[in-house]
Amino acid sequence: MDRVRRWRTGWAFPTILLCVYGFFSSVKPIEPFLISYMTGPDKNLTMEQVANQIFPVWTYSYLAVLLPVFLLTDWLRYKPVIVFQCLALFATTAMLIWARGVGAMQAMQFCYGVATACEVAYFSYVYSVVELKFYLRATSFCRSAQLVGYTLGSVAGQVLLSLRLMTYHYMLVFTLALISLALLAAVLLPMPAASMFFHRRASDSEDTGQNTTGGDDGRAEVTQTKRHEGQEDTEQRSGTLTEETGCREAVLKLWLDFLSCFSSSKMLIWSVWWALATCGYNQTVNYVQALWETVEPSRNDTLYNGGVEAVSNLFGAVAAYGVGFSRVDWSHWGELALGSLSALSSAALYVMVFVSNIWVCYGGYVVFKSLYMLLITIAMFQIAAGLSVERYALVFGVNTFSALVLQTVLTSIVVDSRGLGLDVTTQFIIYASYFCFIALIFFVRGVYTLYQKHTKTLCAKHTHTHTHTDTHTHTLSVKL
Numbered sequence: 001m002d003r004v005r006r007w008r009t010g011w012a013f014p015t016i017l018l019c020v021y022g023f024f025s026s027v028k029p030i031e032p033f034l035i036s037y038m039t040g041p042d043k044n045l046t047m048e049q050v051a052n053q054i055f056p057v058w059t060y061s062y063l064a065v066l067l068p069v070f071l072l073t074d075w076l077r078y079k080p081v082i083v084f085q086c087l088a089l090f091a092t093t094a095m096l097i098w099a100r101g102v103g104a105m106q107a108m109q110f111c112y113g114v115a116t117a118c119e120v121a122y123f124s125y126v127y128s129v130v131e132l133k134f135y136l137r138a139t140s141f142c143r144s145a146q147l148v149g150y151t152l153g154s155v156a157g158q159v160l161l162s163l164r165l166m167t168y169h170y171m172l173v174f175t176l177a178l179i180s181l182a183l184l185a186a187v188l189l190p191m192p193a194a195s196m197f198f199h200r201r202a203s204d205s206e207d208t209g210q211n212t213t214g215g216d217d218g219r220a221e222v223t224q225t226k227r228h229e230g231q232e233d234t235e236q237r238s239g240t241l242t243e244e245t246g247c248r249e250a251v252l253k254l255w256l257d258f259l260s261c262f263s264s265s266k267m268l269i270w271s272v273w274w275a276l277a278t279c280g281y282n283q284t285v286n287y288v289q290a291l292w293e294t295v296e297p298s299r300n301d302t303l304y305n306g307g308v309e310a311v312s313n314l315f316g317a318v319a320a321y322g323v324g325f326s327r328v329d330w331s332h333w334g335e336l337a338l339g340s341l342s343a344l345s346s347a348a349l350y351v352m353v354f355v356s357n358i359w360v361c362y363g364g365y366v367v368f369k370s371l372y373m374l375l376i377t378i379a380m381f382q383i384a385a386g387l388s389v390e391r392y393a394l395v396f397g398v399n400t401f402s403a404l405v406l407q408t409v410l411t412s413i414v415v416d417s418r419g420l421g422l423d424v425t426t427q428f429i430i431y432a433s434y435f436c437f438i439a440l441i442f443f444v445r446g447v448y449t450l451y452q453k454h455t456k457t458l459c460a461k462h463t464h465t466h467t468h469t470d471t472h473t474h475t476l477s478v479k480l
Contacts (some may be wrong), residue, residue, distance in 0.1 A: 005454055006237035011139070013190070014030050014125075014126075014129045014130070014189060014190055015126065015130065015134075015138045015141055015142070016183075017185050017186075017188055017189050018122070018125060018126065018138075018142050018145075018189065019117045019141050019142055019145035020120065020145075020181075020182070020185040021082065021086070021122075021182045021185040021186050021189075022142050022145040022146040022149060023148060023149040023182075024146075024150055024178045024179065024181045024182035024185065025085075025086060025089060025118060025149070025154055025178075025179060025182040026125070026145075026146045026148075026149025026153060026455075027149045027150075027153040027175070027286025028150075028153045028157075028175055028176050029153050029154075029156045029157030029160060029166075029170050029171045029174065029306070030096070030157060030168060030172055030174065030175060031153065031154070031157070031291075032154050032157055032158070032289070032305035032306040032309045033157060033161065033168065033303065033305055033306065033311075034289065035047075035051075035289040035290055035293055036168075036289070036293065036303065036305075036315045037096075037168045038050050038054075038105065039293070040168070042168055042169065043100060043105070045102065047281045047290060047293065047294075047424075048104055048417070048421075050105075050290070051287060051290045051415065051424055052416060052417040052421045053102055053416075053417050054102060054105045054106055054109055055096065055104070055109065055286060055287065055415070056411045056412070056415050056416045057106045057109035057110055057113070057232070058109040058112055058116070058286070059113070059286075059404070059407050059408050060110065060113070060411075061110040061112075061113030062116050062117055062404055062406045062480045063111040063401075063405065063407075064113075065113065065114050066117045066400070066401055066404060067113075067401065069081065069117040069118055069121075070397050070401075070467045073118070073120055073121045073124060074124070077128065077191065077192045078124055078125040078128055078192055078194075079121075079125065079189050079190075079191050079192065080089070080120045080321060081118050081120075081121035082118070082121045082122065082125060082186045082189065083183070083186045083187060084118060085114075085115050085118030085121065085122075085186075085453040086179060086182050086183040086186050086244075087121070087183070087234075088111050088112070088114045088115035088116045088118065088263045089112075089179050089182075090176065090179045090180070090183065091111045092108055092111040092112045092115060093172055093175050093176050093179060094176065095107060095108040096108055096172055097169065097172045097173065097176075101414075104331045107302070109441075116425065119278065120397065120400075122142065122206045123139060123142060123143075124187070125137055125192065126138045126142060128192035129190060129192050137434050140223050141420065147313060147317055150309075150313055151310050151314060152188045153308060153312045154306040154309035154310040154313065155307070156306075156462055157171060157306040158305070158306030158310070159306075160305065161303065161306065162303075162304075172326055177298060192194070204272070212449060213224075217222070226460065232361045252427055262395075262398075266382070267383060267395070269382050269445070270334070270382045271383065271395065271399050271402075273375075273379060273438070273442060274376065274379050274380075274383070274399045274403070275399050275402035275403040275406060276403075276406065276438050277342065277372065277375065277376070277401070277435075277438060278376070278400070279404075279406040279407045279410065280431055280438070281369075281372045281436050281437055282403070282407055283407060283410060283411070283415075283431055284349065284428075284431055285369075287415070287424060287427060287428075288365055289305060290424040291352065291353075291361065291425070291428055292305060292358060292361055294423075294425060295356055295357070295358050295361050296358040304362065308365060308366065311366055312365060312366045312369040312370065313369075314372040315366055315369070315373075316329070316369050316370050316372070316373030316374075317374050318370075319370045319371075319374040319377075322374075326340060332447075333446075334382060335379060335445050335446035335449055336442075336446030336450065337375070337378070337442065337446075338379075338438075338442040338446070339438075339439050339440070339441070339442035339444070339445070339446050340439070340443060341371050341374065342371075342375070342435050342438045342439035343346065343373055343435075343436065343439035343443065345367075345368050345371045345372065345435045346432050346433070346435035346436040346438075346439055346441075347432075348364040348365075348367040348368040348371070349364065349368060349428060349431055349435060350429075350432045350433035352365065352368075352428060353425060353428045353432060354365035383395055397405050410434075414427055414430055415427060
């Protein structure tokens with residue numbers, strides 16, 4: 001029994017449950033074919049309704065709930081938010097099956113936006129129940145479980161559709177069953193005793209209510225009596241004040257950490273790229289199915305969206321994994337790499353738009369997604385170096401929020417029917433130009449940084465040579 005108890009309270013048990021949850025909640029066979037499903041006979045929606053009226057709701061709802069969810073996640077200590085995320089995913093899938101009409105699909109997108117915002121609880125939970133020495137291992141396991149779930153979901157959707165083993169309807173019913181297993185794993189997760197900001201672990205100096213000053217017995221007895229008499233009168237007020245003080249201290253700590261993190265120019269540069277690129281990446285991934293549908297209208301025997309998503313996930317994972325073995329000094333060459341590879345991403349999007357071939361579109365998407373996974377891994381590594389877990393979570397949240405603000409502006413202007421409401425081809429021309437703009441900024445910045453470092457190196461060498469010459473001349477003078 002003791003061995004079982006130690007295993008349940010160690011790092012392995014919650015990590016395994018979290019991996020199970022991450023895997024089953026990520027297997028979504030319908031996702032690569034969502035637009036085909038919604039514009040088909042099941043929902044009978046038009047492409048304009050899906051792209052310009054329904055999909056923008058996800059961006060708006062994600063932005064609206066991200067900040068409250070970020071604070072509630074820490075205050076509620078992660079587990080309730082994970083359970084709520086699973087319920088939101090269940091509601092999203094259920095509405096995809098049984099709801100009809102533009103309004104119902106907009107409500108479905110709102111639920112999915114809430115579920116996406118709750119993603120912050122998934123990895124934050126690990127840091128509250130796992131010891132510091134197991135952080136990297138637990139995080140890698142959880143991330144791998146998610147990636148395997150996404151990949152297997154895409155492959156399963158492709159196989160089921162191509163071999164006509166399941167219709168879209170039964171694929172969604174199958175997804176509901178998988179989400180139910182994820183919900184069971186979420187319910188079984190142990191409740192953390194502490195969190196990063198609002199429920200920090202008690203310090204050793206906390207008042208225990210005992211007299212330890214070694215004073216006289218009479219005085220000690222009077223003190224204990226007074227405490228006992230006043231305890232009932234002040235219990236509720238004390239609890240309220242403690243909670244309010246804790247909230248104020250947590251918010252103040254967040255603000256001070258924010259100022260400390262972003263006062264670094266290096267941190268600011270990598271974070272700016274993260275926010276800009278993630279905005280463009282999310283827009284591309286969200287609407288790429290609409291582009292594929294425009295290039296070649298879907299038929300079950302020629303639709304390979306699931307296979308392409310699986311291949312792009314695999315290539316992206318390989319690219320991200322390969323970064324760990326590279327010996328490139330990213331602090332020196334990183335900005336130039338951001339500019340150059342962002343230019344390749346822009347080129348891939350331009351090719352997808354102007355070459356009206358579905359296989360070229362598929363290939364461009366794989367290249368684009370792999371490049372983003374490569375660069376975001378480098379950015380995360382550069383940002384995380386030297387940061388504590390709390391500050392990394394804060395920077396991650398700020399960057400995600402900034403990207404979402406930019407994405408909301410872009411969506412409201414370019415995509416939303418109440419804005420310009422552009423067709424999907426024109427949208428992708430704008431996204432390609434957007435990455436071209438990012439590439440120009442960081443390429444120029446990278447060249448300028450290298451020039452500055454080269455100039456400093458030359459100045460240092462000149463100063464060293466001049467000092468050495470003066471020393472040698474002084475030595476000769478002394479000898480003479």
